[in-house]
Amino acid sequence: MYFVAVAEERNFSRAAERLRVVQSGVSAAIRSLERELGAQLFERSSQRVALTDAGAALLPEARATIDAAQAARDAVDEVRGGLRGTLRIGTLISVGFIDLPGLLGQFRAEHPGVDLRLRAAPTGSAGLARSLLDGELDVAFVSLAGRPPAGLSVRVLVAEPIVAVLPDGHPLAGRATVSLADLADEPFVDSPPGYGNRTEVDRGFAAAGLRRRVALEVADIATVAQYVRNGLGVALLPRFSVGSADGLRTPAVSGARLRWTFGVATGSARRPSAAVRALLDLVDAHRVRRFGH
Structure with missing residues (x-):
């Protein structure tokens, strides 16, 4: 979720605001994911944040994972009588x-x-x-x-x-x-x-x-x-x-x-x-x- 938020916002601060967490938490999560995958996902500079080739390849898979999780939450929420998300x-x-x-x-x-x-x-x-x-x-x-x-x-x-x-x-x-x-x-x-x-x-x-x-x-x-x-x-x-x-x-x-x-x-x-x-x-x-x- 953190990765997708940064990829869509193209900015760590805006991603943190969207997720309602501190920016340092987002940065730490992305660094941890990059270490786990053994690849850099973003090119960072003071001017911009852009996806690397590895990040661009990961993005559709990450979105599919989030969609699947949302479908599971939807099923539970519909039984409970209230939509979320x-x-x-x-x-x-x-x-x-x-x-x-x-x-x-x-x-x-x-x-x-x-x-x-x-x-x-x-x-x-x-x-x-x-x-x-x-x-x-x-x-x-x-x-x-x-x-x-x-x-x-x-x-x-x-x-x-x-x-x-x-x-x-x-x-x-x-x-x-x-x-x-x-x-x-x-x-x-x-x-x-x-x-x-x-x-x-x-x-x-x-x-x-x-x-x-x-x-x-x-x-x-x-x-x-x-x-x-x-x-x-x-x-x-x-x-x-x-x-x-x-x-x-x-x-x-x-x-x-x-x-x-x-x-x-x-x-x-x-x-x-x-x-x-x-x-x-x-x-x-x-x-x-x-x-x-």
Whole structure:
């Protein structure tokens, strides 16, 4: 457990805080493990802590051991009527579809023994997917274009059409539909690479044999339309993220089937803990309340 904490935090002090022990105890445990294995697990300097090749090889095995121990604890806790442990959740910077604070508040009320850790991903869904595959997260709310990466299981919660977003007064603003070719020469406001909506639009242009110029990259998808409204470019966005239509036009996109998908993902190679399963059950209940299926 100490080894995994240091590997994930890349810092002995933060690992000690996470484990609620003194740093000297963490350092001593790592030194003891290195002596036992006969290999150095971390490269240490005043600037950084990084895994060695031996440490990188040990990490997935160590996580598997922790998962097995957690499964055993889950079995006992479920019999005793209360979940325990830590649930590491990843999310996008902006999640408009789901009331995540409300969802997690309900989870905390029902399972007060589970320590919730929420992390927003500045690198978008691609970064969250990597963290799931690396075992750094237990579950993540993601927008992944196309098929999910191997090793991930994704429950799609919603799929929305992507529409064009144009400022009032734009030459194309009066049209009911526009094509990607119509927009190819325009400056775009978009999310950075790695975000699901950006990946979907990039694929659409590539499939059409077109190039475009992204002039502004905005990490919070909920604010992209504001940049368009102020004349800084055009955008292709899921309809939900546009918000107020004041000062904007949102024609449909013709000739390309662009869709934004949003879902909850877990690593398919790992057995979900009881806490993960409980959260997924809450997400399913939320979907049924909102959509009726």
